Amino acid sequence: MKRWVYRFDEVDEAEQSVGGEWDAVRGLLGGKGANLGDMSRLGVPVPPGFTVTTEACNAYLEAGLQFPEGLDDQIAAALADVEERTGRRFGDQDRPLLLSCRSGAKFSMPGMMDTVLNIGLNEEVVTGLIAESGDEHFAYDSYRRLIQMFGSVVLGHKDELFEQVLAELRARRGVTSDTGLSTEDLSEAAMRFRRIATAFPDEPREQLRLAVEAVFRSWNGKRAVDYRNAAGIAHDLGTAVNIQAMVFGNLGEDSATGVAMSRDGATGEPRLEGDYLVNAQGEDVVAGIRATKDLGALRKEMPAVYDELAAIAAKLERHYGDMQDMEFTVEQGRFWLLQTRDSKRTAQAAVRIAVDMAQEGLISRDRAVRRVTPEQVDFFLHPQLSSDARQASLVEGRLLGRGLNVSPGAAVGVVAFDPDLAQRWHAEGRRVLLARPETKPDDVHGMIASEGILTSRGGRTSHAALVARQFGKPAVVGMAELTIEPSDHVMHVDGKTISEGEWISIDGNTGEVFLGQLETYVPDLADRWLVTLLEWADELRRLDVRANADYPADARRAREYGAHGIGLCRTEHMFFEADRLPIVQRMIMATSPAERAEALAELLPMQRDDFRGLFEAMDGLPVVIRLMDPPLHEFLPGWEQLVSEVADRKIRLRIATSLEDLDTTLAELEHSEHLKVAVERLRETNPMLGLRGVRLSIVMPELTRMQMRAIAEAACDAAAAGVVVKPEVMIPLSIDRGELEWVAAILREEAAAVFDERGITIPFMIGTMIETPRAALTAGALATVAEFFSFGTNDLTQTTFAISRDDAEASFLMNYVSLGILGENPFATLDDAGVGTLIRSAVAAGRATRPEIEVGICGEHGGDPKSIALCHGYGLDYVSCSPLRVPVARLAAAHAAMADVS
């Protein structure tokens, strides 16, 4: 006889029948049935029950809704076992057994199929339940729930018919919730429900059989079919049915019900946490009608139960290798576990739990590293709402609502409904939060000026969400209950009106929005669990992680965060410092070699100090220093500004009242005109495609020499002080091997001169950025000169797509992403198909010419987890990212390496 039914404690037999594969057990018993079996096998006291297999379901459906032969008898036998284990009898008045009947497919399909609870009740059995529980209200409530569920699920009556009756009774009683109904009301409800569900069977076994059939049929219900189509689940799997004894936590003072987490979900501390209620039903705990007690009290009130719970929690953690979230019931002193699942937790708790569990031997280090997400590490890098402030705000009713948590971190500011206003307030030094129904490319300037972004419409890939993530701004979007009326300068939510300029706080981790200025804190990156986890990640990753750092302070910080060198120092950033800019301008505007040499001589010691600081901070690690890159006009005032300055000074000259005034105005005018001439000379229609990068080094060799001298002298000085220096001089924006040959000759000559003067030689490398398609396409030739490549994917993306990296995001690019034309913003996540193809071929060609060539990436993509995974695949040696992204990159690189292995 075919086996259609397995008791929960017969999971071993089920496993054998399918050849020992757990996946096949899940196929036979469904996910829920397999887990219940698994728990029974572990010796966890789950309420007894049995599973009717998916094969029985398929046989029933195939046979035109006929129970397969033997199923009735097998159910009867399994039921007798449940009766024996519980000491209760199905259909008896005396200690009645009630059953639940739930669907459970191989893959979870939440809420898609049917459940019937309290099976086994009728007029007589209800009286037995009253006698046992002493609680008439509970007994009638259970009864009316059975008829209601049975009526709608099994008999197909519309649920509204039942809800209408309840609404009438509530109105009559003057209460708003069903819990306010009296025993009489509930008994009346049961009676009236039976008039709707006229076919409701009194006979418990008939109830059970019909419920099982209904669950079988629900596999082909419209909801379930639609869900499977959407989720890509096969239609021929069938559902199992789990029939289980109902247990009650409300049968007196020795009964209780509660929820427990095996660790603290907020901090990750290894201690049981949860709430319970004595003499109550599960939903009382969740509904918050009665004040629940902390599990600490259970230890005193029911010590044996507490110990059992603690032991089971530990056992389940060991078995599943993860923190568990459990529901339990104590029925007349007997402990039952109703459910367990992997628990939700904060990012901080996730890190601590992963590390603790590995150290406790519950999971491997690999698994601990794999379990923490880059987003969870990112949590440590953003300000967060203080949990006390959050708690107090909840109590004070300052939670305005929740939206989608699309970009992490907390933001606090005065609310502005208009991007121009946000920008103005920001310029005045106020902290602003931009709230809009939705955002558009026109709003980007206001978004950048804001601490965070809130919208009432839109989803995870809305413009607001994409831009917020791009700029690292906390954001909550799609808060449907919020109505924003920018023209009236107000927003409404939940009956409250908030005016422009009022303080609000948003939590981009949870999606919560609060009224008021909540306190925030910056999490501790030195958190000892995070530090350990990242050390483990370091052991697993193949990619090195360097940092983009221009100043010694950034370099020191990057090193603290675990950077293994500097992948990019943008030397020009130091030229923008207030005390250097006038010298840089003099250097640019020089009309004679002597004048230029004088300005460069002034810059030399400054650059030398900068570089020495970097070498010291990175003692023993490589430091990539890039030669001057941007177009020179960026160091000069704008053309329009100079035109108006000149005009203004000419007027002042005419109205000058004293000789002294005349003199200063004349000098100023001359200066402005001088600058104007220089700007005119440097003006280009397409500066990004103009005189920049290596082209500058060629037209201004004196500048190149000065930078190389500064690097070499700094290296000699640092080395003399005992620092191990590893300079790598990087030539930007090259397009041809000829350029590299030309510049490398100057660099080597200047370096040799310095080493000669100092009497020591410091080995250094010369390499180039690959930032143009031509560089990538001729990488084999470039590698004859370049000892390393660094992919400048900001420019490489710009030049490959012919999309401006400066303007596109505020213009059309985000629309491309929301419309699905582009899957991702290519400036945030590497475009594997296009830019990636160039990188792959450049790496191959570079290595073919020079096998030991070092290859890395220093564009913004170097800090993006998805791009890091791609870089791992391209076989790069390192990624370089901003110091704050280093911890995220370390983890992402480990994940990439692990994915590669499996």
Ligand code: PEP
């Ligand atoms: C790049 O283009 O990717 C790069 C790192 O250089 P920059 O951003 O300075 O142009």
Ligand code: MG
């Ligand atoms: Mg660049």
